[in-house]
Amino acid sequence: MIEYIIIFLLITGSVIILITAIGLLRLPDTFLRISATSKASTLGFSLFILAAIFFFGDFGISFRMLATILIIFITAPIAANLIGKAAYKSGSKLWDKTKSDDLKDIDIE
């Protein structure tokens, strides 16, 4: 029974990672690419680590891997925010069909 849980987690994680890579290649804008890779890759690799937790089933390994999931969930949005702000400040172009640009009137420094 637990094998099927592990297989389900692995297949779901790999599909999400593949969608992330396709989005990183196909999306038209730097900020949309940042959005795709930061959200989806967090979920995909957390599913991989959950599969490892279910596979080994040891207390110490489970604790360390849950700490790793926590680290990924904290650090990935911070990194995406920082790189997005730096990309906006360095004058990277928005997509043509972008509806709203909240930072347009503000002189960020």
Place this chain on the structure above:
Amino acid sequence: MISINDTLFFIVFPSLVISFILILIRIIKGPALADRVIGLDSMGFIAIGFIVCFSIYYNSPVFLDIVTVLAIISFLGTVAFAYYIDKGRKDD
């Protein structure tokens, strides 16, 4: 009847390799430096996935300690590159 090793060998490793190749194309093409940095961050996550899958495949949890360190190192690299992009703009 499908086993875990078959799943890893026939589904997970090929999808990780295809993702790696797609991210590599984005890194080579990328118009701005921020795209390349994002690709590098995603490559770090792909490396994390490879390590987790290898440790399941070979049934040895020793490799799993690398994952924590690699997540932190990838975050630090991205933050350093963001700082560098910002400072490089100001010196122009």
